[in-house]
Amino acid sequence: MKLFVSVYRILVVAMLICVYSHSNAQQNSPKPNRNSFAIDVIPFYYDFFDYRDQIRIGIDYTRQFKPHWVLSTALDMGLFDKSTYIKYYDFFSQGSGFYSVTQNAAVSGFHLQPSCNYYFCQSKKKFGQGFYGGGVLDLNYYRKKLESLNSQTLESSSEVKNQFRTAVGIDVGIKYFMGHHFFTELKSSFYCKLFLLASDNSTNTIAPLNSQWSSVNKNFWLLTNLQFGYAF
Amino acid sequence: MHFKRLILMFIRLIACFMLIMLTQCKDKTLYTDDSYFGSKVIVLGHRGMGELYRMPGNTYEAIYPLRGIGADGAEVDIQMTRDSVLVLFHDHVMGDRTTCGGRVYEQDWADIQQCKYYALENNIFVNSVDDLFSKLPDLHNWYFSFDCGNVDNDVADTNAYRYEYLRAIKRLCEKYNLSDRVFLEGNKDVLLKAQQLGMTNKLFYYEGLTSSTIDYAASSHFFGFTTSFPWLFDNVELAHQRGLYVMLWSPNNDAQNKEALKQKVDIIQTDDPIDLLRLLNRYNYDYVIP
Numbered sequence: 001m002k003l004f005v006s007v008y009r010i011l012v013v014a015m016l017i018c019v020y021s022h023s024n025a026q027q028n029s030p031k032p033n034r035n036s037f038a039i040d041v042i043p044f045y046y047d048f049f050d051y052r053d054q055i056r057i058g059i060d061y062t063r064q065f066k067p068h069w070v071l072s073t074a075l076d077m078g079l080f081d082k083s084t085y086i087k088y089y090d091f092f093s094q095g096s097g098f099y100s101v102t103q104n105a106a107v108s109g110f111h112l113q114p115s116c117n118y119y120f121c122q123s124k125k126k127f128g129q130g131f132y133g134g135g136v137l138d139l140n141y142y143r144k145k146l147e148s149l150n151s152q153t154l155e156s157s158s159e160v161k162n163q164f165r166t167a168v169g170i171d172v173g174i175k176y177f178m179g180h181h182f183f184t185e186l187k188s189s190f191y192c193k194l195f196l197l198a199s200d201n202s203t204n205t206i207a208p209l210n211s212q213w214s215s216v217n218k219n220f221w222l223l224t225n226l227q228f229g230y231a232f
Numbered sequence: 233m234h235f236k237r238l239i240l241m242f243i244r245l246i247a248c249f250m251l252i253m254l255t256q257c258k259d260k261t262l263y264t265d266d267s268y269f270g271s272k273v274i275v276l277g278h279r280g281m282g283e284l285y286r287m288p289g290n291t292y293e294a295i296y297p298l299r300g301i302g303a304d305g306a307e308v309d310i311q312m313t314r315d316s317v318l319v320l321f322h323d324h325v326m327g328d329r330t331t332c333g334g335r336v337y338e339q340d341w342a343d344i345q346q347c348k349y350y351a352l353e354n355n356i357f358v359n360s361v362d363d364l365f366s367k368l369p370d371l372h373n374w375y376f377s378f379d380c381g382n383v384d385n386d387v388a389d390t391n392a393y394r395y396e397y398l399r400a401i402k403r404l405c406e407k408y409n410l411s412d413r414v415f416l417e418g419n420k421d422v423l424l425k426a427q428q429l430g431m432t433n434k435l436f437y438y439e440g441l442t443s444s445t446i447d448y449a450a451s452s453h454f455f456g457f458t459t460s461f462p463w464l465f466d467n468v469e470l471a472h473q474r475g476l477y478v479m480l481w482s483p484n485n486d487a488q489n490k491e492a493l494k495q496k497v498d499i500i501q502t503d504d505p506i507d508l509l510r511l512l513n514r515y516n517y518d519y520v521i522p
Contacts, residue, residue, distance in 0.1 A: 051510045052517065084513045087302060089373065091271045092434075094412050098271045105517070178241060204518050216522045228246075 033127050034064045038185055038229025040076060042212075053082040058210075060185075060227060064128060068119045077110035080142065080209035099152035109142035111210055113189075115171060126177045128231060136189050138167040142206045162199040163206050167191040167221075177231070185227040193219045263493045265512045268472040274304045274499040275508055276377055279322065281521075282503035283484065288329065288349040290320040292359050292367055293522075299368075300519035302509045305375030305413070307481065307501040310361065312397045317341035318361040318404060324386065330358060337387055365408050372413070377458070377479065377501065380418040381438055398426050405433060415479070415499075417458040424452070436479050441467035450474040456498070461491070468496055483508075 040058030056078035064070045085103045090096060117134030144161045173187025196205065207218045214221035265273040280287065280294025287294040295306045309322040319336050327333040332347035341360060349356040365371060378401065387393040405411040415434045416426055423435045434455035439445045440463030449457060449471075456477030468478050477498040483489045484503035489511065492500045502508050509515035 051513070051515075081517065083515075083517050085302065085516050085518075086513050087516075088272050088304070088514075091267075091274055091304070091375070092412070093271070100272075178245075184245075207518075207520060214520060216520045218520060 033181070033231040036060075036062045036128070036183065036229050036231035038062070038183075038227035040074075041226040041228060042224065051083070053079070055079040056210075058225070058227075060229070062229075068122060070117050070119070070128075070132065072113075072115045072117065074113040074115070075110060076113070076210055079106065079108045081105065081107040097152065099150065101148060101150050103146060103148045105144060105146050107142050107144045107206060107209060109140065111208075112139040113137060115189075117171065117173070123177075129175055129177045129183070131172070131174050133170070133172040136169050136171045136191075138165070138169065138191055138208075140165045140167070140208065142209070144206055159200070159203075161203060161206070163196065164198075165196040165208075166194045167208075168194055181230050181232065183229050183231055185229060186225070187227075188222065188224045191221050191223065263490055263511055265493065265514075267498050268469075268496060269477070269498065273493065273497070273512075274375060275302075275505060275512075275514065276375065276499060276501045277303050277306045277505045278481065278484070278501045278503045279308060280306055282505060284503060286352050288351050288356060290322055290359070291349065291356055292364050293353075293356055295364065296368060297519075297521050298505065299370060299374065300516060301506060301521065302514045302516040302519075303505045305377070307377040307379060307417075308361075308364075309379045310397075310401070311336040312393075312400055313337065313339055313341045313344055315340045315342075316396055316400050317344075318397075318400050319344060320359050320361060320364060326358075332358075335386065337393065361404055362407075365404070365410070371408060371410070375413050375415070376410070377415040377417055377436070377499070380416055380422050394422060394425055395429075398422070398429050398431065401433075402429060402431050405431075415455070417479070420448070420452070423454055427453070434477075436477070439463070441465050441471055441478070443467070443470065446471050446474055446476065449476055461488070461495075464495060464497075472496075486511075 038060040040060070056076060058074060058076035060072055060074040062070050062072040083105055085105070086100050088098070088100045090098050113136055115134055115136035117132040119130045119132045122130035142163045144163070145158070146161070147156065147158045149156045169189050169191035171187055171189035173185060175183055175185045177183045191208070198205065205218050207214050208221045211221035211223045267273055277295070277298045279289025280291065281297055283289060285294055290308055298306055308320050311319050311321050313319055313336055321336055323329055325335060326347060330347040330349050332344065336344065344358055345360070347358045349358070368374065380397070401416070405414050411432045415436055416423065417436045417438055419438050423437060426433065426435055436456050436458040437445070437449045437454045438458050440459055441457055442465060446467065454476070456479060457471060458479040458481060460480065460482035471478050479499035479501065480492050480495070480497040481501040483492045483500060486504060486507040489500065489502055489504055489508040500508065506515065
């Protein structure tokens with residue numbers, strides 16, 4: 001937990017510095033809407049279409065630093081997965097009797113995703129509206145707490161796993177302005193794992209829980225995000 | 233004015249989004265998997281992961297992910313080759329789904345094991361049950377339901393075929409010590425023959441739930457019924473009162489899974505095991521489906 005808090009603080013400070021420097025730069029900029037903030041809508045996905053609980057928030061800050069180039073930093077953090085998995089055994093009580101093993105899992109953490117994108121098709125009327133593509137990094141930390149209980153032996157156990165993963169990927173997206181300030185943005189990123197550090201290598205790797213698809217070995221994954229935002 | 237219109241449009245967009253979200257509101261508390269007999273509903277995948285899975289049903293590739301996701305086992309269709317090898321295959325003729333032709337009971341296993349399914353991936357072969365059992369990890373925590381109703385009417389000597397077919401199942405169950413975990417689904421002739429052979433598998437009568445069939449199943453000491461929605465006739469409770477389990481094989485989507493739970497059946501063979509397991513807190517989210 002201490003590690004999580006420390007890393008989290010460092011990242012928040014880094015984000016604030018980044019945002020502050022960009023804000024200062026904007027004061028000298030004559031062009032409007034070069035900065036934007038957006039919130040993720042897709043994180044609500046699990047809450048409504050699945051039976052897992054999530055309390056997540058995803059925030060994206062973007063700055064257009066050249067006519068076609070933008071730098072973004074996305075932070076997605078919170079509780080990524082809170083779920084219960086019950087496995088029943090011996091339904092007909094033919095062996096040791098009907099029993100269950102209940103596992104309660106909670107995974108919290110963050111994804112920090114800096115990216116650099118190029119607008120290969122940009123509206124001439126609305127600054128920042130168009131299609132873009134580029135490269136993205138993913139710095140991901142998860143802390144998983146797993147509690148299990150055997151209903152027959154009443155044995156319970158609890159374990160905590162920390163996992164840090166970095167990945168690199170490509171992304172494509174589209175940004176559409178509804179007027180001058182508000183916009184909606186849809187972007188997809190495809191990631192490839194660079195390296196992974198885990199406190200316990202004997203258990204399964206935690207899949208990237210912000211993704212909509214991941215490969216069986218969890219080395220590749222796809223993330224699609226719908227965002228609403230405000231540009232200024 | 234223009235700005236107000238934009239704000240209004242944005243609010244409408246958010247409202248539409250929230251409306252969609254609300255319609256998808258979680259309703260899992262309405263459904264319980266408690267069984268009449270004091271345990272829980274057994275969740276079996278229909279021919280494996282179900283008909284929507286990208287691998288063809290009745291193959292090792294379609295069956296082995298079931299345990300990973302948290303299901304309790306699989307329903308499979310069993311046929312027998314000319315040399316008495318039990319094969320996982322559904323259709324009467326092989327040509328519609330595989331690179332081979334003819335019927336299973338007309339050919340030897342040496343011929344059939346070369347048969348590939350027409351599938352999204354290459355090299356998905358027709359499997360024998362022996363192959364499947366030997367490959368599956370943690371086999372003694374699986375439940376299987378063998379659908380034995382596919383070829384009986386076509387063979388020249390039905391009685392001889394049925395006898396050899398059940399003997400092959402018995403040998404296989406004894407080899408893997410799985411008699412308690414392999415259910416047999418069939419008509420009354422198959423089940424009575426199984427009883428004559430001293431098979432200890434749980435026998436599920438392939439019939440609709442009417443008061444007369446329930447009486448017959450109870451008096452014949454069958455374990456339960458295997459049936460579909462239209463044949464339940466609201467008689468699940470009556471079957472339970474007579475000590476008979478009810479296995480339902482028709483649910484193929486989330487809505488039908490929920491209807492099956494409402495009907496209080498004991499075993500569900502579903503084509504959508506993922507949604508059912510998620511609904512019941514029995515889905516293993518750690519597992520990545522291949």
